[in-house]
Amino acid sequence: MQQFSIGELSLHAGVKVPTIRYYEQIGLLEAPLRTQGNQRRYGRAQLERLRFIAHARAMGFAMDSLRSLLRIAGHRQGPCADVDALARAHLAEVDDRIASLTRLRGELVAMLSGGRHGTVGECRIVEVLSDHEQCASAH
Amino acid sequence: MQQFSIGELSLHAGVKVPTIRYYEQIGLLEAPLRTQGNQRRYGRAQLERLRFIAHARAMGFAMDSLRSLLRIAGHRQGPCADVDALARAHLAEVDDRIASLTRLRGELVAMLSGGRHGTVGECRIVEVLSDHEQCASAH
DNA sequence: TTAATCCCTCTAGTCACTGGAGGTTCAAGG
DNA sequence: CCTTGAACCTCCAGTGACTAGAGGGATTAA
Numbered sequence: 387m388q389q390f391s392i393g394e395l396s397l398h399a400g401v402k403v404p405t406i407r408y409y410e411q412i413g414l415l416e417a418p419l420r421t422q423g424n425q426r427r428y429g430r431a432q433l434e435r436l437r438f439i440a441h442a443r444a445m446g447f448a449m450d451s452l453r454s455l456l457r458i459a460g461h462r463q464g465p466c467a468d469v470d471a472l473a474r475a476h477l478a479e480v481d482d483r484i485a486s487l488t489r490l491r492g493e494l495v496a497m498l499s500g501g502r503h504g505t506v507g508e509c510r511i512v513e514v515l516s517d518h519e520q521c522a523s524a525h
Numbered sequence: 526m527q528q529f530s531i532g533e534l535s536l537h538a539g540v541k542v543p544t545i546r547y548y549e550q551i552g553l554l555e556a557p558l559r560t561q562g563n564q565r566r567y568g569r570a571q572l573e574r575l576r577f578i579a580h581a582r583a584m585g586f587a588m589d590s591l592r593s594l595l596r597i598a599g600h601r602q603g604p605c606a607d608v609d610a611l612a613r614a615h616l617a618e619v620d621d622r623i624a625s626l627t628r629l630r631g632e633l634v635a636m637l638s639g640g641r642h643g644t645v646g647e648c649r650i651v652e653v654l655s656d657h658e659q660c661a662s663a664h
Numbered sequence: 665t666t667a668a669t670c671c672c673t674c675t676a677g678t679c680a681c682t683g684g685a686g687g688t689t690c691a692a693g694g
Numbered sequence: 695c696c697t698t699g700a701a702c703c704t705c706c707a708g709t710g711a712c713t714a715g716a717g718g719g720a721t722t723a724a
Contacts, residue, residue, distance in 0.1 A: 391690095393701060403702090404682055412680085423689045425702055445625055446585015449680075458636070470637065477633045484626045486584055487619050494616045497597070498609065530721090532670060542671085543713055551711085562720040564671055588711075 390428040399436040406436065414439060414453070446483075451476065529567045538575040545575065553578060553592070585622075590615065 396403045409415040415436060418426045438459070442452050454472045535542045548554040554575060557565045574595070581591050593611045 391701075392703095402682075405680085407704095408681060421689080421702095423702085424704095425689065441625070443680095444585075445622060446583075473633050473636050477630065477637065480626050480630045480633065483584060484623060484630065486580070487623050487626070490584075491616065491619045491623065494612050494619065497612050498616065530670075531672095541713075544711085546673095547712060560671095560720080562671085563673095564720065582711095 388430055390433065392426045392428070395428045395433060395436065398433055399440055401436055401440045409436070409439065414456075451479065527569055529572065531565045531567070534567045534572060534575065537572055538579055540575055540579045548575070548578065553588075553595075590618070 390398065392403055392406055395401075396406060399406075401409075406415065410417055415432065418428045418432060421427060435456070438456070439452060442455060447455065455476060458472050458476070529537065531542055531545055534540075535545060538545075540548075545554065549556055554571065557567045557571060560566060577595070578591060581594060586594065594615060597611050597615070
């Protein structure tokens with residue numbers, strides 16, 4: 387069973403060492419085993435969890451969403467009603483994000499293909515991102 | 526030509542009043558006109574810009590990405606090479622996000638439909654979000 | 665014109681990190 | 695074994711992006 391020092395974990399997960407300690411401090415990551423000399427040693431599972439956190443954060447999920455996603459992910463054994471509701475809420479959030487991003491994507495593509503040389507149509511990136519009506523969830 | 530007080534702007538854009546002042550302070554929003562009594566008055570264009578900012582932030586774009594998106598959006602008159610490159614970079618970022626979110630969506634759907642009562646398959650939400658290989662851009 | 669509401673600036677607090685000081689532990693080479 | 699340099703430890707202070715509050719002035723509806 388593989389063991390990682392905090393530096394190795396940092397490398398493998400792409401998360402800075404102080405950030406790992408911070409996550410431990412706020413309870414996002416469980417406190418790992420320690421060596422005789424008080425240094426942290428992590429296993430595979432904790433690496434996965436940290437990657438999960440890093441990736442979710444990079445995608446813009448709030449810390450709260452993250453905690454509940456982790457809760458969902460923890461319930462691999464058949465969701466209770468509680469977890470089910472969480473999953474539903476996240477599905478809605480995810481759908482909104484995908485819709486927004488897809489529209490933005492369309493605009494970027496149009497910009498790149500359409501307006502390349504001199505003459506241009508309207509760039510609607512601003513409208514795409516500023517039109518709040520098209521955004522199902524409040525924020 | 527319509528004028529908004531900072532409070533009205535806040536309502537229409539869904540951004541808190543102190544946040545608007547903060548955005549002005551850091552130069553994301555240009556300083557608006559003032560009344561005789563020194564109160565801020567905004568126009569349509571600034572409302573659009575603020576909505577843009579709010580929406581982009583809600584979707585998890587970093588402040589830096591945001592500034593450059595604004596730069597792109599500003600160049601509605603035929604992109605120079607510079608802006609073109611920015612747009613390309615954002616397209617890549619947007620594509621990555623869409624891909625990640627789509628996979629996460631699939632997992633959430635599978636959880637909700639598949640594992641509802643008792644017997645369950647594996648929940649792979651963690652794997653979906655923790656698999657860094659499938660993420661084209663570094664973060 | 666006066667009262668309620670909104671706005672002003674300034675300062676301080678929060679959250680999620682990020683970095684540094686000062687000291688300890690680990691592991692590879694001699 | 696023993697050393698030595700990189701990596702680790704704790705603690706504390708700083709940053710970015712807000713957020714809230716105090717103390718006081720402006721606007722507007724009655």
